[in-house]
Amino acid sequence: MREGLSGLIINAATGYDIRTEWSTPIKHVWSMVVRDHEAVFGEIPRLGGNAGIVIRYAKEGDLCPDWAEGFCFQFVDGEAGPMLHIIGRDELGVIYGLLHYSHTVLGVDPFWFWAELAPAKRDSILVPAIPYVSVESKVRYRGWFVNDEVCLIGWKEQYPPSEEVWMPVFEALLRCGGNMVIPGTDLPKTGIHAKLAAEMGLWITHHHAEPLGAEMFLRAFPGKQASYKEHPELFEQLWREAIEHQKKDKIVWVLSFRGQGDKPFWENDPAFDTPEKRGRLISSVVQKQYDMIAEQVDQPVCSMAMYGEIAELYKQGHIQVPDGVIKMWADNGYGKMVSRRHGNLNLRVPALPEIGDEGKNGVYYHVTFHDLQASNHLTQFPASAQLIVDELSNAFAVGASGYLLVNAGNILPHLYTLDLCAQLWRDGKADADTQLRSFVERFYSSEQESIIRLYQDYAENTIHYGPNDDDRAGDEFYHHPARMIVGHWLQGRTDTNTRLIWASGDVSFIEQVKWFRQKAEQAIPGWEQLLKQGIAVADRLTEVERNRLAVQLLVQIELHLSGCKGLASICAAYESCHVEQYPQAFIHASHAIWNYTAGQEALDRAATGQWDNFYRADWLTNIANTVNHCETARKFLRLQGDSPDMFLWYKEYLMPETEKHIYLENTHRNPLQDDELAKRLDERFNSAGH
Structure with a gap:
């Protein structure tokens, strides 16, 4: 040279x-x-x-x-x-x-x-x-878990998804410096996802509920009890088959033993009724898995998920981890390195290795989550980016830097936080403000300061539903609790809904509904203002960049705003029904339908061009399901006061006084449709000051 x-x-x-x-x-x-x-x-x-x-x-x-x-x-x-x-x-x-x-x-x-x-x-x-x-990355094994990927599944017609869907995912991961992937959740083994990821040079790893990437026991052996105590040879057969199938690939083998359906195994095998018995079995199974891999793979790379009950048993001293195995510590789904909430139980036990913990450690981290409560699935991380920086930096500081698996969901809604995590796994540190500025400057040639503020204000506007900094609501907060409220209500129950205690506390059902309504109503002005600002910024951008802002951020703001309005409205409907104000409840339920439908329409507007049909498999947040629940509630309410002819409210509130006493029924037998009736009643009550 x-x-x-x-x-x-x-x-x-x-x-x-x-x-x-x-x-x-x-x-x-x-x-x-x-x-x-x-x-x-x-x-x-x-x-x-x-x-x-x-x-x-x-x-x-x-x-x-x-x-x-x-x-x-x-x-x-x-x-x-x-x-x-x-x-x-x-x-x-x-x-x-x-x-x-x-x-x-x-x-x-x-x-x-x-x-x-x-x-x-x-x-x-x-x-x-x-x-x-090049500079060596801080994290040796780093990548994405493409999890709850219903948008990717529904985007194109072919199932399981084809190369057309997976190629951009794996390419983006490689371009971000990632080297490891879980390519989807419980997809058919016939799919191209794992094969293509390996062919592109990535290490493959596994879901903690599918140790070694093996077939689920009950899927392979339907009708048999999923008990390792009773059928060790069948479990080991599945593990052996998985090893044989993958032994020539680059695999980060996941050692684990959980029950079918990603739950504690003792729910299927109640004989293990003490921590000692449970830890002893998990330790022996994990050692067996490790030994089986080592028989066929030279110097295998192995990990073990310190997830849920396994982390608890490990910290209690009941689980032994084979030497050299990377222990994976998981956040709670909301970015905090503590144990996750299970129903109403939220112990928030620290989920990091303790000082002096021997061996290798790493992190499984969520920038998107699905938990039927308050998680973000269609929208980006609801807390501040600084929380991500702090939590991963702290994890690295205590030695959990050998492995970082980031739950990447459907990719498209989460570019901002995936970019931040890529910087952290590369450099081991990041400045949240500097990263955001860099991210925005890459995508927009003007209005950069305004767009930076939109991203910053986004996290400030999410509903803060609990005392902790990570108690921030994603899009599922507006839908799963709303459907629980409607179901509880229409089942005729007035007792506390135990599935909502995690948020509202252990109070009466009417007080639970009021709690959700208050949280939603308090957030509406902030989201309205943010959307107004976002539209104003978009109007000053080029057409290409305006579309980018709409797809990347504005649609998410609309989902929050429409969700807040919809949740507030359906709660108001129940409150009016509770005091037998049925026409008013009917109007509120109608607003809930219209507000939630606005969220669907926002997704439809964002699903254009190459994103055509991207959101048609919205099966997890499931806005359409929420709309259906609200429509059911509205029909129920109309039956309370407008049945059987669906004409009584029209006669009482809308018919001119001069007509009420002289009309002939044979000329008034075409009752108004629900939407039209609700709009006219709403106008009538508003004009009358109701």
Whole structure:
């Protein structure tokens, strides 16, 4: 390498020479670079000799670091001028080197697909001949759990989802520096998801409810009791089959033993009635799993989820973890490294290794969650980004930095926080304000300060339903409790709804309803103002950036606003019904329908272009289900005072006084539809000051 080389000019004619083997992962990353080069220069790049860019593995004397996945850029003086050598220590090193080139030279954003952000077209690019050496990531095994991915499932017609759906997910993960993935939740083994992830160079890991990635016991052996005590040979058969199937791939094996359906195993096997018995069985099973893997895999990488009851038993000293196994500690689903809430039980036991804990540790972290209570599924993380920074920084500080698995959900609604987590797993630290500014500046060419404030104010406006800083409501808060309220109400029950105590406390049902109504109504003005500001900012953007802001943020604000209004309205309907004000309750229930429907319409507006049908499988928050519940409540209310002819309210409140005493029934037999009746009653009562 000669000192003082001039820069390298890259243009449409620049050739590439790949001197590694053409493995499947290399083929995939090369196809990305081909597409990126064409997007920038308008032509497919030339591949072969006399190239300006050489891609190869490291050899003695190179600048390439000697740790796994390391890469470097070196410039050499070739016959036709300066040449860039992209050098990788191993296959992933080559992949990361090429993607670093795509990002820093060609200008392709890691989230180019998800943000609909095409690189700028150029005639040529001057690359200064300055060597670059990659920095080792803070976290060795880092990636996404694509979980509760119903939007990805419903986006296209094919099930299980095809390469068209998974390719952008895995590409974005690699571009963010991730190297590990759980590719979906309980999808058919015939799907392409795991195979494609492996072919793109990623490590595969498993859901803690599916140890070793094995088939669920009751699915493989229907009708048999899922008891390891009774059927150890059947459990081990499933584990052996899973090992055989995956032993040639890069696997972070998950060791675990939970019951079917992701619950404590003793719910299926009540003989294990003490912590000692439970811990002893889990320890023996995990050791067995580890030994089975070690028989067929040289130096296997293994992890064990310290999740729920397993973390509790471990801290009590009842579980032994094999040497070298990474212990995964999980947050509570809302970003706090404490035990998660189960129903109304919220112990908030710290979920991190204690000082002096031996062995390797890591973190399973949620930026999106689904728990039928207050989680964020269609909307982004409801608390501040600083909470994420603080919690992951604290985890790293106590040694839980060997592994970071981020629950990424459906990807599209969570780019902001996924980007933040990528910086944390790369650098081990982050400044929340600086990261937000960088994120916004990548996606928007103007109005950057205003958009930064929108993101900051978003977290300030989420409902703070409890005493802790992570007690912030996502979109499910407006829907699951609302449906519980309607169901309890229409079942004729007036006792406390035990499924709502986690939020409202152990008070009477009417007081629970009032609590939810108050929380929702208090939040409405803030969301209205934020939406107004967001629309004003969007109006000042270019069409492309206006659409990006709508898809990335405005739709989420609309879901919160419509959700708050819908929840407040259905609670008001129950309160009016409670005092037998049925027409007023009918009107409130109608507003609930209209408000929740506005959320559906917001999703429909966001699902345009490449996102067509993206939200049609909204099965978890399930706005349509909430609308149906409110429609049922409205029909119930109309039966209370307008039955059987559905004409009494019209006669009492809407018919002119001069007509009430002289009309003929044969001319008034077409009752108003619910929406029309509600609108006219609403106008009537408002004008009368009711």
